[in-house]
Amino acid sequence: MSEQLTPRSENYSQWYQDLVIKADLAENSAVRGCMVIKPYGYAIWERMQQHLDKMFKDTGHVNAYFPLFIPKSFFSKEASHVEGFAKECAVVTHYRLKNDPNGGGIVVDEDAKLEEELIVRPTSETIIWNTYRGWIQSYRDLPLLINQWANVVRWEMRTRLFLRTAEFLWQEGHTAHATAEEAMEETRRMLDVYATFAEEVLALPVIKGSKSANERFAGALDTMCIEALMQDGKALQAGTSHFLGQNFAKAFDVKFTSKEGKQEYVWATSWGVSTRLMGALIMSHSDDNGLVLPPRLAPIQVVIVPIYKNFDQLDQLNAFIAPVKKSLEAKGITVKYDNRDTHKPGWKFAEYELKGVPVRIAIGPRDMENGTVEVARRDTREKSVYQITDLDLKVEHLLNQIQDNIYKKALDFREENTYRADSWEEFNKILDEKGGFIYAHWDGTSETEQKIKEMTKATIRCIPLHNKQEQGKCILTGNPSTQRVIFARAY
Amino acid sequence: MSEQLTPRSENYSQWYQDLVIKADLAENSAVRGCMVIKPYGYAIWERMQQHLDKMFKDTGHVNAYFPLFIPKSFFSKEASHVEGFAKECAVVTHYRLKNDPNGGGIVVDEDAKLEEELIVRPTSETIIWNTYRGWIQSYRDLPLLINQWANVVRWEMRTRLFLRTAEFLWQEGHTAHATAEEAMEETRRMLDVYATFAEEVLALPVIKGSKSANERFAGALDTMCIEALMQDGKALQAGTSHFLGQNFAKAFDVKFTSKEGKQEYVWATSWGVSTRLMGALIMSHSDDNGLVLPPRLAPIQVVIVPIYKNFDQLDQLNAFIAPVKKSLEAKGITVKYDNRDTHKPGWKFAEYELKGVPVRIAIGPRDMENGTVEVARRDTREKSVYQITDLDLKVEHLLNQIQDNIYKKALDFREENTYRADSWEEFNKILDEKGGFIYAHWDGTSETEQKIKEMTKATIRCIPLHNKQEQGKCILTGNPSTQRVIFARAY
Numbered sequence: 001m002s003e004q005l006t007p008r009s010e011n012y013s014q015w016y017q018d019l020v021i022k023a024d025l026a027e028n029s030a031v032r033g034c035m036v037i038k039p040y041g042y043a044i045w046e047r048m049q050q051h052l053d054k055m056f057k058d059t060g061h062v063n064a065y066f067p068l069f070i071p072k073s074f075f076s077k078e079a080s081h082v083e084g085f086a087k088e089c090a091v092v093t094h095y096r097l098k099n100d101p102n103g104g105g106i107v108v109d110e111d112a113k114l115e116e117e118l119i120v121r122p123t124s125e126t127i128i129w130n131t132y133r134g135w136i137q138s139y140r141d142l143p144l145l146i147n148q149w150a151n152v153v154r155w156e157m158r159t160r161l162f163l164r165t166a167e168f169l170w171q172e173g174h175t176a177h178a179t180a181e182e183a184m185e186e187t188r189r190m191l192d193v194y195a196t197f198a199e200e201v202l203a204l205p206v207i208k209g210s211k212s213a214n215e216r217f218a219g220a221l222d223t224m225c226i227e228a229l230m231q232d233g234k235a236l237q238a239g240t241s242h243f244l245g246q247n248f249a250k251a252f253d254v255k256f257t258s259k260e261g262k263q264e265y266v267w268a269t270s271w272g273v274s275t276r277l278m279g280a281l282i283m284s285h286s287d288d289n290g291l292v293l294p295p296r297l298a299p300i301q302v303v304i305v306p307i308y309k310n311f312d313q314l315d316q317l318n319a320f321i322a323p324v325k326k327s328l329e330a331k332g333i334t335v336k337y338d339n340r341d342t343h344k345p346g347w348k349f350a351e352y353e354l355k356g357v358p359v360r361i362a363i364g365p366r367d368m369e370n371g372t373v374e375v376a377r378r379d380t381r382e383k384s385v386y387q388i389t390d391l392d393l394k395v396e397h398l399l400n401q402i403q404d405n406i407y408k409k410a411l412d413f414r415e416e417n418t419y420r421a422d423s424w425e426e427f428n429k430i431l432d433e434k435g436g437f438i439y440a441h442w443d444g445t446s447e448t449e450q451k452i453k454e455m456t457k458a459t460i461r462c463i464p465l466h467n468k469q470e471q472g473k474c475i476l477t478g479n480p481s482t483q484r485v486i487f488a489r490a491y
Numbered sequence: 492m493s494e495q496l497t498p499r500s501e502n503y504s505q506w507y508q509d510l511v512i513k514a515d516l517a518e519n520s521a522v523r524g525c526m527v528i529k530p531y532g533y534a535i536w537e538r539m540q541q542h543l544d545k546m547f548k549d550t551g552h553v554n555a556y557f558p559l560f561i562p563k564s565f566f567s568k569e570a571s572h573v574e575g576f577a578k579e580c581a582v583v584t585h586y587r588l589k590n591d592p593n594g595g596g597i598v599v600d601e602d603a604k605l606e607e608e609l610i611v612r613p614t615s616e617t618i619i620w621n622t623y624r625g626w627i628q629s630y631r632d633l634p635l636l637i638n639q640w641a642n643v644v645r646w647e648m649r650t651r652l653f654l655r656t657a658e659f660l661w662q663e664g665h666t667a668h669a670t671a672e673e674a675m676e677e678t679r680r681m682l683d684v685y686a687t688f689a690e691e692v693l694a695l696p697v698i699k700g701s702k703s704a705n706e707r708f709a710g711a712l713d714t715m716c717i718e719a720l721m722q723d724g725k726a727l728q729a730g731t732s733h734f735l736g737q738n739f740a741k742a743f744d745v746k747f748t749s750k751e752g753k754q755e756y757v758w759a760t761s762w763g764v765s766t767r768l769m770g771a772l773i774m775s776h777s778d779d780n781g782l783v784l785p786p787r788l789a790p791i792q793v794v795i796v797p798i799y800k801n802f803d804q805l806d807q808l809n810a811f812i813a814p815v816k817k818s819l820e821a822k823g824i825t826v827k828y829d830n831r832d833t834h835k836p837g838w839k840f841a842e843y844e845l846k847g848v849p850v851r852i853a854i855g856p857r858d859m860e861n862g863t864v865e866v867a868r869r870d871t872r873e874k875s876v877y878q879i880t881d882l883d884l885k886v887e888h889l890l891n892q893i894q895d896n897i898y899k900k901a902l903d904f905r906e907e908n909t910y911r912a913d914s915w916e917e918f919n920k921i922l923d924e925k926g927g928f929i930y931a932h933w934d935g936t937s938e939t940e941q942k943i944k945e946m947t948k949a950t951i952r953c954i955p956l957h958n959k960q961e962q963g964k965c966i967l968t969g970n971p972s973t974q975r976v977i978f979a980r981a982y
Contacts, residue, residue, distance in 0.1 A: 029622065030565075031609065034558035036622055039637060042555045064533045067525035068611070068642055068658050069581070072588070074521075076596050090560070091585040091599055092611065095646040097563070097578055105567050108582055108608055117599055118522065120559070120583065120611070131520065131527055140833065146530060151559055151642065155586040167559050342631065 004354075007288045012232040019282060020161045023291045023355050026278075033159040033166030040355060041278065043299035045169065048277060049149065051201045051296070052171065055193050061145040061173060066127050068151075069118035074126035077251040081125065084218020088155035090120040090166075120153040125219060125270055128174045129248040136176060136266055138257045143186070144176040152274075162279035163236075163491055170274035176266045178258065180245070183267035184222075187243040190271040191224045194239035202277065203294035203407035204228050204284050205414055206238055207437075207486065209462025214446050217270075221245040227461040227486065229414045230283040233435020235461045235488035238280050241271035279491070284410050285379075291356030292379055294406050295399040301334045302395060303357045305348050307364035314339065320368050324361075327392040333399065353378060358402050359395060379406050420484070427475050431458055431489065438487045441472035443479035452476055452487070461486045495845075498779045503723040510773060511652045514782045514846050517769075524650040524657030531846060532769065534790035536660065539768060540640065542692045542787075543662065546684050552636040552664065557618050559642075560609035565617035568742040572616065575709020579646040581611040581657075611644040616710060616735070616761055619665045620743040627667060627757055629748045634677070635667040643765075653770035654727075654982055661765035667757045669749065671736070674758035675713075678734040681762040682715045685730035693768065694785035694898035695719050695775050696905055697729055698928075698977065700953025705937050708761075712736040718952040718977065720905045721774040724926020726952045726979035729771050732762035770982070775901050776870075782847030783870055785897050786890040792825045793886060794848045796839050798855035805830065811859050815852075818883040824890065844869060849893050850886060870897050911975070918966050918978070922949055928979050932972035934965035943967055943978070952977045 004022050006014040020026055025041030028034075037045065053063075069092060075082045096112030099105075121127065128146075135141060153167045173190060177183040191208055198204045206226035216223040220242035228238045249255070249265040258264050285292040295301050304325060306317040321337060328335045336357075338348055345362065352360055362374040373391065376383045379402050386394055417436030421427035430438055442448060442460065452475075453459050463485045472481045495513050497505040511517055516532030519525075528536065544554075560583060566573045587603030590596075612618065619637075626632060644658045653659075664681060668674040682699055689695045697717035707714040711733035719729050740746070740756040749755050776783040786792050795816060797808040812828060819826045827848075829839055836853065843851055853865040864882065867874045870893050877885055908927030912918035921929055933939060933951065943966075944950050954976045963972045 027625075029558045030562060030618065031558045031560045034560060036558065037556040039553040039555045043553065045556075046554065062530040062534065063537065064530045065528040065536075065660065067520045067522045067527065068644065069522045069525060071521060072597065075588075082597060087588055088586065089588065090583045090609070091588065092581045093584045093599065094582040095579065097566075097580065097582065097610075106563065106573060108584065118581070119588075127521065134518075153559065169556065 005288055005290065008231065015288070016279075016283060017161070019286060019291060025282070025291075026161045028161065031166075033156055035161050035165045035167070037169075037275070040299070044281070044293070044297060045275060045278060047297050047299060048201070049171075052193075052197055052273070053149075055197060056147050056171075056173070059145075059189060059193060061147045061175075064146050064148060065150070066124050066131060066148060068121055070121050070124070070127045072117045072119055074130060075119065077126065078219050078247055081219035081247075081251075085122045085154075088157075089122050090153045090155060092118040092120065121150070122152055122154045123270075123272075124148065124150070124152075124172055125174065125244070125248050125268075126252070129252040129254055129268070132174075132176055132266070133252055133254045136254055136256050139178050139259050142176055142178045142256060142266070143182060145173075145186075146175065147171055147173045160279075162275055162282070165275075168275045170272050172270060172272040175269045176249075176254070177269070178256065178264075178267070180267050183245075183269050184243055187222065187224060187241045187269045187271070190269070191226065191239075191241040194241065194271070194273060195226050198226055198228065198238055199407065201294065201296045202281055202284075203296075203403055203410060204238065204280060205407065205411040207462060207464055209464040209467070209486070211240075211462060212446070212449055212460045212485070214449050215459065217242045219244060219247050221247070224465075225462055227437075227488075228280055228284060229417060229437055229488070230280070230491065231413065232283070233417055233489075235437065235490040236276075236280050236283070237461070237490065238277060239271070239273040242269060244268035244270060285406050286356065289381070290354035292406065293356035293358060295358045295403045298356065298358050299334065300336045300352075300355075300357050301399060302328060302336070302359045302361060303348075303352045304335065304337045304361045304363065305345050305352075306337075306339050307345050307362055309365075311341075313365050314341070316365070316368065317363060321363060324363075324373075324388065324391060328395055331392045331396050333392075333395060349376075353381075359398060361395075377402055379409070421475060421487075422472075424475050427487070428456060431456055431487075435489065437461070439484040440475045440487055441481035441483075442485050442487075443474035443477050443481055448474060448476050448479075456489075458487045458489050461488050461490060496779055496781065499722065506779070507770075507774060508652070510777060510782060516773070516782075517652045519652065522657075524647055526652050526656045526658070528660075528766070531790065535772070535784070535788060536766060536769060538788050538790060539692070540662075543684075543688055543764070544640075546688060547638050547662075547664070550636075550680060550684060552638045552666075555637050555639060556641070557615050557622060557639060559612055561612050561615070561618045563608045563610055565621060566610065568617065569710050569738055572710035572738075572742075576613045576645075579648075580613050581644045581646060583609040583611065612641070613643055613645045614761075614763075615639065615641070615643075615663055616665065616739050616759075617743070620739040620745055620759070623665075623667055623757070624743055624745045627745055627747050630669050630750050633667055633669045633747060633757070634673060636664075636677075637666065638662055638664045651770075653766055653773070656766075659766045661763050663763040664761060666760045667740075667745070668760070669747065669755075669758070671758050674736075674760050675734055678713065678715055678732045678760045678762070681760070682717065682730075682732040685732065685762070685764060686717050689717055689719065689729055690898065692785065692787045693772055693775075694787075694894055694901060695729065695771060696898065696902040698953060698955055700955040700958070700977070702731075702953060703937070703940055703951045703976070705940050706950065708733045710735060710738050711761075712738070715956075716953055718928075718979075719771055719775060720908060720928055720979070721771070721982065722904065723774070724908055724980075726928065726977075726981040727767075727771050727774070728952070728981065729768060730762070730764040733760060735759035735761060776897050777847065780872070781845035783897065784847035784849060786849045786894045789847065789849050790825065791827045791843075791846075791848050792890060793819060793827070793850045793852060794839075794843045795826060795828045795852045795854065796836050796843075797828075797830050798836050798853055800856075802832075804856050805832070807856070807859065808854060812854060815854075815864075815879065815882060819886055822883045822887050824883075824886060840867075850889060852886075868893055870900070912966060912978075913963075915966050919947060922947055922978075922980065926980065928952070928977050930975040931966045931978055932963035932974075933976050933978075934968050934970035934972055939965060939967050939970075947980075949978045949980050952979050952981060
């Protein structure tokens with residue numbers, strides 16, 4: 001089974017593609033750039049949703065749903081937003097098809113042309129702030145803390161499953177506040193929620209920071225982000241939280257009466273993560289044998305495979321394993337017992353390895369006699385024989401160990417692939433030979449950042465929060481700099 | 492607060508509209524026919540989703556996600572499907588906007604015209620069966636039991652919040668089977684799931700049956716449905732489950748190798764319920780004072796309102812109520828404690844009545860002294876004084892009682908508004924004077940059904956499952972009939 005995957009060392013990009021397809025996570029559809037998320041991939045996304053949704057609700061947010069379509073004119077209302085989002089998008093121009101009078105099948109009915117084109121939402125700030133105008137009159141209506149789970153469309157030319165697709169699934173939070181301070185606090189709170197989720201659930205170490213002006217969300221005053229490092233040394237932005245100031249309130253005329261009785265524009269944030277996280281998850285932990293899933297996210301945490309020579313043995317194993325399965329489930333562990341007789345144990349082992357099931361338990365007739373089971377962990381591929389006494393406690397402990405180990409491995413990798421560059425030559429050498437995160441001085445101008453990007457394909461991933469201040473010289477221009485920022489080539 | 496609603500007796504349709512808006516469930520958006528589902532309405536929909544999703548998974552289904560867009564040509568592949576769905580729909584023709592060179596804002600970029608138009612999915616049979624072709628080779632790949640939670644678009648000309656909107660949210664199950672029998676069994680199983688959900692969660696009595704040929708889903712051999720009766724005597728189709736035969740397998744060339752080694756076309760079902768259920772929920776239980784929610788679906792099951800004259804009293808009440816709230820929550824009851832000092836108790840009472848919270852508990856200083864609380868139930872609007880001892884058990888019991896009572900009330904209403912008509916005159920008299928479900932003989936032809944519809948606006952809601960066979964004469968033509976079917980005017 002594992003021979004199915006191109007090794008990472010040979011072709012990382014092909015390995016990723018192979019893995020997504022062969023672990024049954026997703027595939028390309030008949031519609032250019034749109035993916036089909038297969039049941040196993042969707043089950044992982046559902047687990048992400050459950051964790052995130054709970055964290056959003058625990059921080060006081062509620063869900064709602066806004067229209068898929070946005071009138072074209074809405075995009076023009078916020079000047080920088082239109083540049084960022086209204087260009088590569090799906091445009092609905094008609095609302096009816098008809099039978100071709102010339103017998104050419106069904107065709108667009110030209111009589112059913114929309115007066116104003118509708119854009120399939122690439123993000124929902126405009127339609128939501130247009131709606132908020134009716135919901136916000138007084139400071140008593142604030143804060144408004146709303147999240148939406150939805151599909152969005154951005155007409156990307158080059159697509160890759162999960163990482164960049166024309167349609168993707170995401171959540172977008174859109175909050176409204178009475179003061180700039182409150183909105184900034186919300187922006188940071190949600191960045192923290194994302195970082196906690198990434199580290200504790202995805203086992204993905206991330207660096208929190210702010211984007212440079214070049215990389216900001218179209219319409220934001222500040223874009224904060226979490227940045228992760230993939231196994232090939234490229235960075236991946238795993239979530240963003242934007243402080244939007246009063247830009248959208250002004251564009252859509254959303255004012256409130258303050259406690260002091262004054263009319264003021266409302267302050268806004270928005271924040272989102274998407275099915276792109278599936279790509280981050282795959283690329284940070286998996287290996288040449290397949291997916292490696294952190295237990296907190298695995299749809300199946302433990303698989304039990306019986307080893308038998310005849311149906312008599314299988315019957316005995318079924319009876320032996322039933323209470324074992326039950327005791328694990330009583331601990332809240334998700335267990336699959338795969339006693340299909342259509343596949344051999346070796347095939348099953350490879351299959352669950354490919355699918356990243358954290359713990360595999362194999363039980364044969366001799367185990368029954370001895371009161372033991374064979375336990376294999378996916379992350380290290382180590383096998384051990386466990387006494388069956390207190391197996392539930394031991395497996396629970398092992399799952400926690402695996403979660404921690406996967407995180408630690410990713411963190412070690414990031415530490416080993418984080419560099420400091422003090423000259424242009426050094427910077428290029430690291431980029432080309434090693435990749436990774438590079439802390440380097442930058443003179444703070446968009447021009448320099450742009451030049452560096454054009455020359456090296458590296459971008460500023462973020463200016464870390466609480467960044468150490470130190471005097472230095474920009475690696476490109478030599479102009480003075482007060483802090484290092486993180487550069488990397490990125491997905 | 493209750494004066495805000497138009498009474499049902501005065502204008503049922505306006506009452507519905509008032510209620511949806513004033514209970515903060517949904518509102519119309521800036522995009523024609525598309526609604527905004529507000530947080531309180533969405534919380535109810537989320538509860539529906541949770542119940543249904545669990546029932547789908549308990550019956551072996553998994554979730555997946557397919558593209559929002561469907562190539563136009565896909566619709567032409569299944570002859571009757573194209574008639575039903577490819578007409579009133581949102582058509583994407585372009586993938587880019589640009590700045591108008593003449594300064595007219597942003598305009599469609601004519602250079603970015605799609606070679607083939609994309610339809611925003613009105614339902615997903617075509618794109619899904621096109622995908623299944625790659626997933627199904629052998630009988631070992633069957634059955635395939637997949638569900639999708641998604642948004643869909645049908646360009647309706649006359650829309651009403653929840654009941655008929657251009658965009659709506661739904662789930663669509665799409666399953667693939669080796670035999671017709673298995674597919675029929677699945678069709679019935681999911682009809683049963685819907686009926687159980689409607690009756691046990693929504694407290695909505697439904698009649699299970701098959702649609703006549705006229706009312707069938709475009710592409711189905713049999714459409715089964717659950718039909719409910721609203722308080723104004725009109726019927727509402729609350730869910731459908733379709734036996735699709737081999738139509739889509741043939742249209743998209745989906746074959747499998749049977750156990751016997753033969754190539755055969757796959758058998759299909761599809762089934763769905765939508766945010767329309769929100770409309771059914773509202774129209775079957777609510778009254779002139781607002782929403783009435785069955786406890787199993789209520790986002791807030793119990794609200795506790797403190798009655799106090801000064802902040803000293805409020806402090807004491809806060810301390811007194813904290814353990815009460817905790818003991819209710821320990822029973823799995825969702826409790827809101829509303830001790831806001833910005834609103835008076837009377838305002839809160841009306842607010843929670845409008846929002847359909849099943850149980851309201853009011854506690855004042857005298858209650859604290861006496862160890863009592865005042866309990867009001869939303870369905871009957873009765874108030875009682877409860878001793879605080881074992882309050883958790885009493886409230887748990889009361890919530891169950893309310894759930895049962897709401898169901899019983901709706902069932903009684905349906906029984907009282909179910910008639911038999913044996914002549915054309917009688918049929919029309921009942922329709923015009925009473926409404927409701929009318930059991931009447933029909934000669935079984937589409938022509939007669941169509942004529943009856945044109946003359947009376949009544950349609951055959953369903954031919955009930957296990958329908959009693961009896962000789963009779965069609966109410967319109969007098970031709971022989973072997974069973975009564977259910978007629979009604981419908982939403």
